Amino acid sequence: MIAPVQEHYYAAPPRIERGWRHHLFDTDGRAYLDMVNNVAGVGHSHPAVTEAVTRQLQLLNTNSRFNYEAMVAYSERLAELLPESLDTVFLVSTGSEALDLALRIATTATGAEHVAVVRSAYHGWTTATDAISTSIADNPNALTTRPPWVHLVDSPNTYRGSHRGEDAAQRYADDVGRALAEVHASDGSVAAFVAEALYGNAGGVELPDGYLSAAYAKVRDAGGLCIADEVQVGYARTGDHFWAFEDHGVVPDIVCVAKAAGNGVALGAVVTRSELADRFARQGSFFSSVGGSPVSCAAGLAVLDVIRDEDLQRNARVVGGRLRDQLRALAAKHELIGAVHGKGLYLGVELVRDRGSLEPATAECAAICERMLELGVVVQPTGDYLNVLKVKPPLCLTASSADFFVETLDHCLTTGW
Numbered sequence: 001m002i003a004p005v006q007e008h009y010y011a012a013p014p015r016i017e018r019g020w021r022h023h024l025f026d027t028d029g030r031a032y033l034d035m036v037n038n039v040a041g042v043g044h045s046h047p048a049v050t051e052a053v054t055r056q057l058q059l060l061n062t063n064s065r066f067n068y069e070a071m072v073a074y075s076e077r078l079a080e081l082l083p084e085s086l087d088t089v090f091l092v093s094t095g096s097e098a099l100d101l102a103l104r105i106a107t108t109a110t111g112a113e114h115v116a117v118v119r120s121a122y123h124g125w126t127t128a129t130d131a132i133s134t135s136i137a138d139n140p141n142a143l144t145t146r147p148p149w150v151h152l153v154d155s156p157n158t159y160r161g162s163h164r165g166e167d168a169a170q171r172y173a174d175d176v177g178r179a180l181a182e183v184h185a186s187d188g189s190v191a192a193f194v195a196e197a198l199y200g201n202a203g204g205v206e207l208p209d210g211y212l213s214a215a216y217a218k219v220r221d222a223g224g225l226c227i228a229d230e231v232q233v234g235y236a237r238t239g240d241h242f243w244a245f246e247d248h249g250v251v252p253d254i255v256c257v258a259k260a261a262g263n264g265v266a267l268g269a270v271v272t273r274s275e276l277a278d279r280f281a282r283q284g285s286f287f288s289s290v291g292g293s294p295v296s297c298a299a300g301l302a303v304l305d306v307i308r309d310e311d312l313q314r315n316a317r318v319v320g321g322r323l324r325d326q327l328r329a330l331a332a333k334h335e336l337i338g339a340v341h342g343k344g345l346y347l348g349v350e351l352v353r354d355r356g357s358l359e360p361a362t363a364e365c366a367a368i369c370e371r372m373l374e375l376g377v378v379v380q381p382t383g384d385y386l387n388v389l390k391v392k393p394p395l396c397l398t399a400s401s402a403d404f405f406v407e408t409l410d411h412c413l414t415t416g417w
Contacts (some may be wrong), residue, residue, distance in 0.1 A: 009380055010373060019044025022394040022401060024378060033401055033408075035379045035393045036403040038346075041235055041260025042306040043396040046355065049263045052302035053295055061295040064091065065287055070297035077304050078269055080219040081242055083251045090270040091292025094122030095231035095258035095389060099269040101286075102254045103128050105272060106225045109279040112189035116179050116219070119143070119155040120384050122201040123194060123229055130196055135201050136384045141317030151179045156207050157199065159339045159350065160358055165222050167241075169207075173214035180222040188226035192254075197244035200232040203388030204342030212248040224275070228252035231268070232346070235260040236395060239317025247343075248393055260395075265299035266290070320344040323391070324403040334413045347391040348382065360385035364417070368409075371417035375408050383390055 014026035021043040024032045034044070040047065040105065074090040092098050105115055115132055117123070122135040131150050134142050146152065156172040158164050163171040176193065183190050197212060199205035216226045233244040234257055241247055243255070253276065258268030268291065280286070290296070307313060324340060324347055330339035331349075338352035351361035351368070365381045365388070372379050382390040391405075 009378070011370060014373075021045075021192035022397045031376065033377045033393075033405060035377060035391050035397075035405055037378075037394055038232060038392040038396050039259050040236065040264050042263050042303055042310070042312060043394040044264075046302075046306060048306050049265075049299055049302045052298040053265060056295045059294070061293055063289055068294050070294045070301065071292050074292070074297040074300045074304075075269075077301060078257075079271060081304075082255060082271055085251060085273050086255060086271045088272055088274045090272075090277070090286065090288075091297070092258075092268040092270065092288045093266040093291045093296070094124075095229075095256065096126045096129050096266050097124045097288065097291065098231065098256040098258050098270050099129045099132070099227075099229060099237070100126045101270050102194075102256050103132070103226050104283075105254060105276055105280045106192035106227060106268065109276045110189070110191045110223060110225060110284050112191035112223065113149045114151060114183045114188045114190050115149060116151045116176060116183075116190065116193045116224075118153050118195050118199075120157070120199070120202040120334065121155075121194075121196065121229075123231075135200070137382065137386050148237070151183060153179045155199075155202065156211050157202060157205050159205065159341070169210040170214060171287050172208065172211050173218060176215040177218045180218060180224070184222065190219065190222045190296070192225045192227050193219040194227045194229060196229045196233050197248055197250075198233040198238060198342065198346055200229075200346070201232055201382055203348030203390065204346045204392070205348065206341060206343060207248065209248075212245070212250050214303035216250050216252075225253040226250070227254045227256065229256050231256055231258045231304045232392070235303075235314055237344050237346050237392070239313060239320050242313060261303065262296050262299040263303050265296050267292070267300050268294040284357075307395070310396070315397070316344040316395050317387060319397050319399055320347065321403050322399055323347065323397075323406065326403070326406040327391075327409075330410055330413075333410070336364065336413060341388070342391070343357040344394055345393060345397060347390075349389040349391065350383070351387050351389070360387035362387045365389065367417045368412055371412050372408060377405055377408050379405075 018025040117132045154175040228245045254272045263266040326342045339350045341348035353359040
């Protein structure tokens with residue numbers, strides 16, 4: 001009854017019916033270490049989230065146009081975690097909805113239409129967010145089917161991209177300037193630049209230092225707004241800061257969040273400046289029927305409490321740093337590992353057949369993921385060539401489980417897949 005295009009992980013996927021912290025359990029009683037589930041940011045079946053959702057369901061869950069405390073409380077907590085200028089919150093249900101709304105806010109507030117986006121990025125599945133998604137792994141025709149209002153800029157990937165030296169950040173930012181100049185040369189105007197501050201679907205690739213600040217400056221000089229997609233990379237995941245954009249010392253005009261926000265309960269948000277929200281209001285009213293519902297806001301508040309009370313941002317930094325160091329040591333042992341990307345608990349292990357040509361080890365990556373499942377680890381390919389092991393587990397990942405992942409990957413690479 002389910003459309004085949006809704007893919008599952010794995011050729012013969014296990015039937016998963018239970019989860020606890022950073023583990024999943026199938027109906028045969030097999031436990032798997034979950035290294036990909038950034039949706040369950042604070043861990044599967046967290047008691048605090050379960051209690052908050054249960055309590056709220058016993059009281060009220062309704063259309064978000066009603067007035068209730070949870071919506072205000074959650075919006076205030078979220079805004080407190082962001083720079084002071086980002087003071088106005090729109091609550092929605094998903095990351096796709098959040099990015100779609102951000103585009104509407106940007107185009108309405110600026111009166112412009114054109115949007116610049118980086119290659120190899122994924123931002124959602126709605127018509128508008130699919131238009132700005134450029135990952136050929138998700139859509140093989142992504143680069144050839146963009147509408148005329150979408151303008152591609154070079155992927156700021158210093159491992160596989162076109163610029164890799166000390167001046168890479170400036171050269172990639174100059175490509176943003178080139179795209180914006182082309183818009184103006186064709187009598188168009190720029191509404192926005194959309195980017196993640198850590199390159200998610202490309203494999204956890206870190207942007208070169210200085211790139212985002214230089215790109216933001218060029219966008220603002222062109223009259224556009226800067227949209228930060230924090231759907232995958234935010235919520236304390238990078239460890240050093242709560243938001244990935246903070247790693248770069250920039251302040252976006254619009255921030256989009258979802259995924260980990262509700263720990264599996266549908267919750268997303270767009271946070272922006274009040275004057276931009278006021279300009280957007282001129283086009284009419286906005287609402288998301290269950291975006292910011294009482295139950296989703298209760299889940300959202302519980303998630304923020306858990307991240308704070310269990311010090312999960314520090315855990316992402318400490319355990320993530322340990323994991324990255326061990327994976328880099330593994331790269332010295334196995335030629336198949338070309339690079340280890342990312343920071344905190346958003347990492348990518350890029351597999352290549354040749355470290356000189358960087359030929360992607362796509363088939364090997366898929367086979368390794370299948371073998372890792374047999375060994376009790378859930379990990380999946382990502383990147384344009386599906387040759388990067390994406391490592392984005394729940395933030396409660398322990399040091400011993402991180403060690404187990406590395407040991408299992410080492411065993412797999414040593415004995416075969």
